[in-house]
Amino acid sequence: QSVLTQPPSVSAAPGQKITISCSGSSSNIGNNYVSWFHQLPGTAPKLLIYENNKRPSGIPDRFSGSKSGTSATLGITGLQTGDEADYYCGTWDTSVAAWVFGGGTKLTVL
C-alpha cells in the first residue's frame, strides 16, 4: 500500500490530453514539493517534473504539473505513442523522514 495514491492506469488516443492524480496528506504533499517521474519499459526512472510544476531541460511543455492542498496532478497534452510509460509521483514525508512514492500509473496511448 503506497503512501501516495495514484490511479493504476489511464489511456487515451494519440493527440488527446490526460491527467494523472496523486493524493497524499499534510505530512507529505501538503507541506513539500511534488516531483513526477516516468519510466519507459525496461529503463530507469527519469525526472519529469520537480517542485510541483517545473520541467527539467529537455522535457517538452506538453508535460505540466500542479499542486493544490494535499493533491497533485500531472498533465500531458498532445499524447504520443512514445509517452507510453509508468508515471510516479513522489515527495518527502516529514512525519517519517522518508521519500514516498505513489503506486504508479500506467499510461496507454491507444
Add this chain to the structure above:
Amino acid sequence: EVQLLESGGDLAQPGGSLRLSCTASGFSFSGYGMSWVRQAPGKGLEWVSGISGSAHSTHYADSVKGRLTISRDNSNNMLYLQLNSLRAEDTAVYYCAKSAGAGNYYYMDVWGKGTTVTVSS
C-alpha cells in the same frame, strides 16, 4: 555529463549479505545528497535510504531499518548500500539516485541504470 553506475547486484541466499556500489561522475559529489530506490519485479518504486552530501545525516524506510546501511566515500565519489539478513522481499532492481541539493530530501534529478538483487535459495 552527470552519470551514476551501480554494481554489486547478485544472487544471494536468504539471511546472506550484499554490498551495492554506485560510482558517480560529472558533478561535485560531496555537495549532493544521494538515495537508493528499489523496484521489485512488476512493482512500483520504493525509496529505501538516503544520505546527505556530508554523510552527517542518513534516513531509512521503516521496511529496511536495522538491516540496510547506507554510506558514502566522498574522496572517491562512491555511494554504498550494505544489505544484511536478506529476505526474498529484498529481490529488486536497486537504483542509485542523486538529489538536487545537499540533503537527501530534495528531488532526485539523476538516476542510474540499476543493479539487480535476487534473494533465493
